[in-house]
Amino acid sequence: MASKLNISCGSCGYEEISKNAKKWCTICEEGFCEDCERYHKSMKLSRDHKMISIEDYRQIENISVNLNCEIHGKKLDLYCKKHDIAVCVVCIPLEHKSCSSSDVISIDDATENAKQSSALLDLEGTISATIDNVKHCIKNREIALKNVDQDEQTIRKTITDTRKNINEYLDKLERKLLLDLKSKHGNCKSKIVKILNQLRQMEKEVEKLKEQTLQMKRFASDLQVFLGTRQLNQSLCKQIGSLKGKIRDYTNNNIEIEVNHVISSFMNEAKQFGEIRVSEAMVELQLKDAKIDQAQIQIHGLSQNIQNVSLKLKQKFDIKGSEKKITGCIVLPDNRIIMADYYGGGNLMEYNNDGKHIRDIPNSNRPFSLTAIDTDCIAATYGDKQYLEIINTTCNSERKKVQCSNHCWGISYQDQKLYVVVFQQGIVVMDLNGKTLNTIDIDVSGVFNITTTSDRIYYTDTDSDTVHCCSVTGQEIWVFKDQSISCLVGLSVDMNQNVFLVGQTSNNLTVIQHDGKDRKVLLTGRDGLEYPFAVNYNKQKKMICLGYKTGSLALYQMS
The missing domain is CATH 2.120.10.30 (TolB, C-terminal domain)
Structure with a gap:
């Protein structure tokens, strides 16, 4: 491939002279300076060669067109109309024995008006259709990319909203349960405190009977002791009877909790917050027709064959x-x-x-x-x-x-x-x-x-x-x-x-x-x-x- 900077004159280079080319021969695929170009045109063999400027050559230097036979290395100077292929002189007796003389013509005759040929027009149409198809596919995939991003955001929002709703619902259940706990705890505590106060009052009254008995024993007469003993005994029996009644009514209230089985099963069974699934549906892109099979493009996702x-x-x-x-x-x-x-x-x-x-x-x-x-x-x-x-x-x-x-x-x-x-x-x-x-x-x-x-x-x-x-x-x-x-x-x-x-x-x-x-x-x-x-x-x-x-x-x- 020629240099990106300068293209040297091929003829001068053969003489080990460094000189920049001004023209390019599309047949010889070589650059020529002004002097060598005149000499090239003066020769009968190369007089009809097409010369283009180096600037024009720059436009096609990256287009690789092989002018020699890939099998024999000879110049492609013949064309077989029957097989629609350019050939060299060696190809004819080996590969085209059955082709008539009218089928094989010179490459110059075959390439006449090549720029106006239907083959070139078909190629240009195919290229144009392929570009449109590729653009269509790119646009489709860009939309798909945008949709995937939207799906990701939607799922993120669903996860966040679900978590928020679960939290709010659990908070509501927690408040309701705590209020119920507070109410039941208050009721149980009130019953115990009520009985406790009654027992403490009874304790004071019995202590008072005890004190009265001691004072009566120390200072009262025998008659007073005799009668007082029976009266105090009656009072004590009354207190004992009251105590037995209260003891008989005793109940121990233990506050317990039973977590709703739905919440328990949720914690036991929910091994993950959710499942992210990728569903693959077939996508058919309606593309423009192209003349060659390589341009007929379809994009298919994976889907189960219902058969x-x-x-x-x-x-x-x-x-x-x-x-x-x-x-x-x-x-x-x-x-x-x-x-x-x-x-x-x-x-x-x-x-x-x-x-x-x-x-x-x-x-x-x-x-x-x-x-x-x-x-x-x-x-x-x-x-x-x-x-x-x-x-x-x-x-x-x-x-x-x-x-x-x-x-x-x-x-x-x-x-x-x-x-x-x-x-x-x-x-x-x-x-x-x-x-x-x-x-x-x-x-x-x-x-x-x-x-x-x-x-x-x-x-x-x-x-x-x-x-x-x-x-x-x-x-x-x-x-x-x-x-x-x-x-x-x-x-x-x-x-x-x-x-x-x-x-x-x-x-x-x-x-x-x-x-x-x-x-x-x-x-x-x-x-x-x-x-x-x-x-x-x-x-x-x-x-x-x-x-x-x-x-x-x-x-x-x-x-």
Whole structure:
């Protein structure tokens, strides 16, 4: 490569003369001073060589174009039209025997008007499209970088707010407990002090009797002693009787504390504050077409191929006292299963994962849809009763009732927020205190079930037999419809944002790809499905809970 500072004249250099070049020969790939340039042009062999200024050469000196054959080292002075390749004279008899004389032409003829050739135009178009594609990818990744930073800040705020809320709640419980301690301690102390004062008064009176007895013995007459002894004895018996009565009423009040089992289990079971998960969803960038394969770029994240999804039956069991379809079911982190029997007995039932009925959880009405908030806390809607409840499943007295403006059906919990389908209103977003944060304006006249992820909302529309996926702000991402799935009801979503969907009248369970473009039927009527309704996917255990027929539930392990 030529020097960055000066380019020497090649001919003068051969004569060991140092002289700067003024022109550059693109054929000889050598610099020439003014004298040597004139001599170069005067020779017949080099008379037609193209000479450019050194300044122009500077623009192309870093562009490497090999003018010699890489195999034989000879000059590329021929061109094979049949194979679209520049060749040397040695290549012809060895590699191009079958090529006709009309196929092989001189390189000069081939390069005529090269700057106006379609190949160059195609190259320029491809380069331009590739640059646009790269810029598009850069912009996409810059947005992704910004989103990741925003996610980090959001999670930090969630952690801080959660810690603050826990601290405030524990402070409230502590104040309440200390007030209770103060009250009970005061009552116990008051009882003891009261009896203690009575005993001290009795002590004084007995001491007084003792003193009277001594004085009577020393100074009174026999008659006085005789009568006084009996009178003082009566007084003493009275005091003794009073003392026995007080002793009989003695109770020792020991003040103890029993820490609420929820707090104890929290300290024992909560091994970490939370879990940071990175979900990888496929991203497809729509790029401009390019003429060469290397410019056709796609960026894909990792996502599970739904065609590889399969289910293995773990357990089937009948639901106690249920003669109707279960409308809601959830599997809690401790393996307890909670079910809502809206159309049957209106019960809220708790089972273990072996199918054993644990109890019926007291509830205020017929629960329709359920969502898990944590191990011991769920939320339930009550349909046409127009309210929902946040329920502590371990403490029946701890529940919060939230009134809605109309019938409330589907409910889902995500990131400290509840997403509730409210008839004639839309999807109402509220905090865990029941305060409305936002209302997503969506026609929910045919919507009864909903599920969510950190950035998406999914719901089924029974009127149109469609599944909808939208952002948390309500912008529609995709809509899915399949003639083989009818009366769409329950749905749930996995870590890869693939959707599990129940077709009630088509008697099937289907998984829909995260982009809504593909689906796979997992279970059908041949697997025992008969008017299924409720479905729940437990992300931690990769387990599906399915109300597969009236009065019965099934658990499947996903792989």
